[in-house]
Amino acid sequence: MTVFFEQSQIDQWIGEDASYLDLTSHMLGLHKQNTTLRYVVRDPIRVAGTEEVAEIVCSCGGQTQHYTPSGVAAMPGQTILLAQGPAQAVLRAWKVGQNLLEFACGIATLTHQVVQAVQTVDASVAVLTTRKHAPGVRKLALKATLSGGAMPHRLGLGETILIFPQHRALMGGWEEVGRAIARHKYALCEKKIVIEAADLDEAYRAAQAGADVVQFDKVPPETLTQIVPALRKAHPNVTILAAGGIHAGNAASYAATGVNALVTSSLHYAKPADIGVKVSLTEPAESQEPLVASKLEGLE
Structure with missing residues (x-):
């Protein structure tokens, strides 16, 4: 389903959490390293908000490789969104995306x-x-x-x-x-x-x-x-x-x-969904063209 979110809303979510800098990443020297981000489900859920998290990743300077569309079931251990990009981009999007997914998926699941x-x-x-x-x-x-x-x-x-x-x-x-x-x-x-x-x-x-x-x-x-x-x-x-x-x-x-x-x-x-986050250096074999959306995961 489509609900219209303006770019200003995406920017507001990002700016709320990371408007100036990521001080931790700056101190650790995490800037251009090729990084992979995975949002992983810990319980059975109904997915919601992955499209908006994909937009957050893009706005931060990363690329979403695939995601499970809103309205689809997901099972424990399933990756509902995978993104790649420079560490500074991926780490900026990390918590904003996780908060959004836990809130939205919790509501969708109870609903x-x-x-x-x-x-x-x-x-x-x-x-x-x-x-x-x-x-x-x-x-x-x-x-x-x-x-x-x-x-x-x-x-x-x-x-x-x-x-x-x-x-x-x-x-x-x-x-x-x-x-x-x-x-x-x-x-x-x-x-x-x-x-x-x-x-x-x-x-x-x-x-x-x-x-x-x-x-x-x-x-x-x-x-x-x-x-x-x-x-x-x-x-x-x-x-x-x-x-x-x-x-x-x-x-x-x-x-x-x-x-x-x-x-x-x-x-x-509703109680927020339990969404885990895995961050790692991108292996060469993981590199691929980004997909707009993937319905390969979580289909009933």
């Missing part, structure tokens, strides 16, 4: 596990990820969750219409919300109107106000199992989402409630 658990219960239930994550990592978190098989719920305020209780409080209640929707819905014919609800009564009010989608917030799965059929009977065309407090431990239970999708932030806070 894949949750998606698999949900689809085992009901293959028609989607896993959607929110924009609730650490500041500054939206694109990388998005790529990681896409690599794990999830889809984005909402990437920004200008993308969808999502009416929260906080909006209703400022509008003065359900009637004013309904009037606003009625006034503008003709112009929003290509948009879905989502309204958050805390219980069945609010869900009925949301549907009557003109919601295309009702998003239940922090409603336990055992309660959803009772109220989803009632809402579907009254409003069969309404899409139903479950959100709030959904994680790997309860995703399967939520998937069994009859909702169309699960909305979660928890995947963004």
Whole structure:
């Protein structure tokens, strides 16, 4: 999958860690030596972010020989990216690339596990990820969750219409919300109107106000199992989402409630993957033309 990262983002990642010099390499006299860098997986993972690490290596002055594409499984001992170049270039890229891979692969791996658990219960239930994550990592978190098989719920305020209780409080209640929707819905014919609800009564009010989608917030799965059929009977065309407090431990239970999708932030806070790094002097036989991408490793 492709998520667009500008060169300025790549440069920012590099500059955050090595903006002035590599003092250790300078002291040791490590400059032009031909060097090979390998990122090696220690546990079974779902790969994410290798394309961006390849760009980091290139921006530092090295060459990526091959990498395992994002979205592919990798097993312990597998090299998911191999790069070569002058020592000063490879060593500058080393930790930046490792940090990115551990973060992204950790998210992708957990996402894949949750998606698999949900689809085992009901293959028609989607896993959607929110924009609730650490500041500054939206694109990388998005790529990681896409690599794990999830889809984005909402990437920004200008993308969808999502009416929260906080909006209703400022509008003065359900009637004013309904009037606003009625006034503008003709112009929003290509948009879905989502309204958050805390219980069945609010869900009925949301549907009557003109919601295309009702998003239940922090409603336990055992309660959803009772109220989803009632809402579907009254409003069969309404899409139903479950959100709030959904994680790997309860995703399967939520998937069994009859909702169309699960909305979660928890995947963004996955444990980082364990990615080892091997650095060595490049042997003559290792030299080869760089490949843009290699799908020879990790294919299922």
